[in-house]
Amino acid sequence: MPGNRLHRRDLLKALTALAGLAMSGCDRLSNEPHSRSVLDAANSLTYRAQRLLIGADRLAPEYSEAEISPDFRANGSTDPQDEEYLDLVGNQFADWRLKIHGLVEHELSLSIDELRALPARTQITRHDCVEGWSCIGKWTGVPLAEILSRAGVRPEARFVVFHCADTLNDGGGFWVDPESIRYYETIDLVDAAHPQTILAYDMNGKPLTVRHGAPLRLRLERQLGYKMAKYIMRIELVHSFAELHGGRGGYWEDRGYEWYAGI
């Protein structure tokens, strides 16, 4: 039936035009503020749903020594060139101090040896990168809860900020930061109190290498890799992170990634 064939061709043409229109529409909507906030609503739903489902203390799976990755990948900064950091490396971190400040009862300043003298936890866990890959590593460090209980968290504190030594001004090759800033991350107090949330100084039984965040990095096992700040210099307790850098609670969050990275 010729009529039918005409219809089919029209239908295909209309569909192709519609697809083209939809594609350019999707591009425009991707970073337009209003549509973005609609899409972001799904992430706060995920955050609430996971918090409800997981509860405060469910542990991330732990693995055996045999499952440790022989080639644990390092992402983000792997060799910071910041002068202050290079000086610390030059002296094997003898001059490095971890500062805990902000909404705390007592400010703390701890050397790496003082951290090593505190109660420690070792865990073999899976590291999931936002890109999609996973590696398994063994981490030893001080539970963040231990440090926070020594500092005394004030009741108005709601978030823990990790200020890092590295400047990361390369967003993976597709994005360039006009003003290079230091890496930072924030987590809430539920995650801060989790038994597997540790400040790790050893990886696979040896002191952290520069690639993996020496002298100290965060392990936050129920979220993705970009939350796990490396090269930690200071830990600050705050009520809100709206005034910090881009205001979204982390280096990658300021560049469009979700603050809650449990998915």
Place this chain on the structure above:
Amino acid sequence: MAAILATDPPGAERRYRRHAGPVRVTHWINAACFTLLLMSGLQIFNAHPALYVGERSDFEHPTMSIRAHQSERGIVGETMILGHSFDTTGVLGASREGGQVSPRAFPSWITIPSYQDLAAGRRWHFFFAWLLVLNGLVYLAWGFASRHFGRDLLPRRAELSHIGRAVLEHLRLRFPRGAAAKRYNVLQQLSYLLVVFVLFPLMILTGLTMSPGVDSAVPPLLTLFGGRQTARLIHFAAASGLVLFVIVHLVMVLVSGAWNNLRSMITGRYDLGNPETTDAR
């Protein structure tokens, strides 16, 4: 499926309300969600275009990977599946983006956004994943409550025994008409059951298994799928299965009366065709 509309004029025996309202609404929401999930999913895949078996990534030995490398004739796209490599320049590994060939696993015309932006791809993906799940729950609840699944999707014994003939007729592009077209044929029933009860549940469960948060809440998911990276591989494979289904589905819609089929999924009305031409069976 519903009966002949009572108010229809003479000739009503030819017209038939093929799809119930909830099927039509959830079908189109699902179609939109799946399209956006597929395209944003390929954007996410492009951030690390390799698949592995197990919990962790063995970067040297992926099960499947899409890569780009330089050769004397420019950028070459290479797709590797189980150790076999194929030159896929132009589509996979290296394709045209803004006028020039650049390294990209899936081409820009099939990803959301068209340019590389993992963060935006994830926003689209998780929004429409929630919508797809909620829409799917509505469909399942209605399908069981109305007995749609048992009545229309579950093949009867007689239908199953004619499966060979149904395959032959489909290959000859001959489709049931008249009274026989009131019911899904056995190949439709089986493929819809596969999509609704196997492929979509697999997509959702393997998607959840990739979440480190969900893994700490429900560790058996990791055991079920054999690790996070295997879950990612199954997620990709099941999505490929759904794409294959959609291609066959669209071809069948086109060759078995495009407007009639499309109308029946929009308004519900389906024209059974001239009874004289009905297959005698």
